[in-house]
Amino acid sequence: MTPPPKQKKAWFGKSLIYVGLIALTIACIIPFLMMIINATRSNEEVLSGFSLIPGNSLAENYAALSSYVNIWSGFKNSLIIAVLVTVLSGYFSAMTAFGFAFYQFKGKNVLFVFMLVMMMIPGQLGLIGFYELSKNLGLLDSFIPLIVPAIASPFTVFFVRQYLQTVMHPSLIEAARMDGASEMRIFHTIALPMMMPAIATMSIFTFIGSWNNYIMPLVLLFSPEKYTLPVLMGFLKGSQVAENLGSLYLGIAISVVPIMIAFLFLSKYIVSSISAGAVKE
Template identity: 35%
Template sequence: MSHTFRTTIATSAIALLSIFALLPFYIMTIMGTYQNEDLFTKIVLLPGTYLIENFKTVAASRFDLVYWNSLIVSLASTVLSVFVSAFAGFAFAKHEFKYKNKIFAAVLLTMMIPGQLGLVAYVIEMRYLSMSGTLLPLILPWVANAFGVYWMTQFIKSAVPTEVLESARIDGCSDIGVFFRIVVAFIYPAITTLSLLVFLWSWNNYLLPLIIVNEPELYTIPLGITALGDAYRTDLAAQILGLTLGTIPVLILFAIGSKSFIRGLTAGSVKG
């Protein structure tokens, strides 16, 4: 079998898999151009003529505010989660302190407990701290991200040479300076990977906003899509259009950071 033939077979297989992977997104996009009743009477494969009306329905639900809320929550969650996880990972990976192993074991233990078990207590805590009625309860859980701490710890252990850190300290650099000037440069793939994951998890989070948020002004994308329609009719076509609009930022982020994302996953799997 010649090299050209093998390349053709591999390219054809990848193209076929790509088509199957993109087909659901294409159908979702097309369904947003039809009237709600048409979705129950035929299989839609070509664009419809009801896109403008569905856009009006989505816009009338203050979808721009929902979009803005999701951006605030997801961006704040990502920045805080990566910042805290990287600092904690640096401490666990390159510093020695009392009860270090026990604390790290406690962090890993929290990964084994389903988050749903603490929802009731978390709601009570937010009410006690007078944070209900704000977006803070949707951001704070991502700050204490056990997976992020574990991910950064394992990556820093293998990717950041201890000798480089010691040389920087000998030259008079503080721990904060060592972190921002040296460590961050080594762990850029891990930062990109964790940022994309946290943003995706926060953007698609449905259960926590459903329980915490009561005011429509604080709805995020999942709640905003669910709320489209009225008490007598669920407008599936408008919901699907909202879902398509809500998917666009995630696609853009993955398109921009896909190389670093894959590199971070690969480095973590091999070195961690």
């Protein structure tokens, strides 16, 4: 028995969509695959052209890379900064968003508009002033100016506030207050779990932005043992390591792996936490 024409048309449309998605997936995976493969090849093999066969020069490439920079020290520094910025920014941005969404106070609208304006101003414009401020406070060559200012994220606050207003009804807060719950308990036990999908979404961008931050660590850090991974990778451009493309690919691969892990982990967390925002009227 042959299927009806409508079912044939639907099946053809779905097949076309799946083929397109598979093609896009392959196109996205190939650059990462080539990066990993080239990290195992020698300079001559990389220059010889495209290949999907791994080489045997991984140890030599790692030795050449380690002879010039302490890649794992930069990895550790970047990880410390990125994790602290992501966690602190997510928590305090959620608290700020909760206040903007459900509390009434004087100057609320003015502060919210000011926050929206700050979203449109590039951070590089205040780099000189921020450097002078850090210098006067004695915070140069430390991680503090790289972590504390990044906690205040206007875009994260805006995104979480908009999300919270769609998933959380004010009556839920009123019911918790009538049961005797304090404001902090309401935030931690009711609002925060419901905001987790939005926080996880923004945490991906926060972590990637902090991990890839190059200008601020370059300006504020002076000690080589405190350099972040992007700064160390920038130093490789004019070094002898730049003559060994395999070593460069290896350094890039090491710097990209945490971003891929964070994205995969938080993506799963988003999917598993969608039900946390369900509210029954």
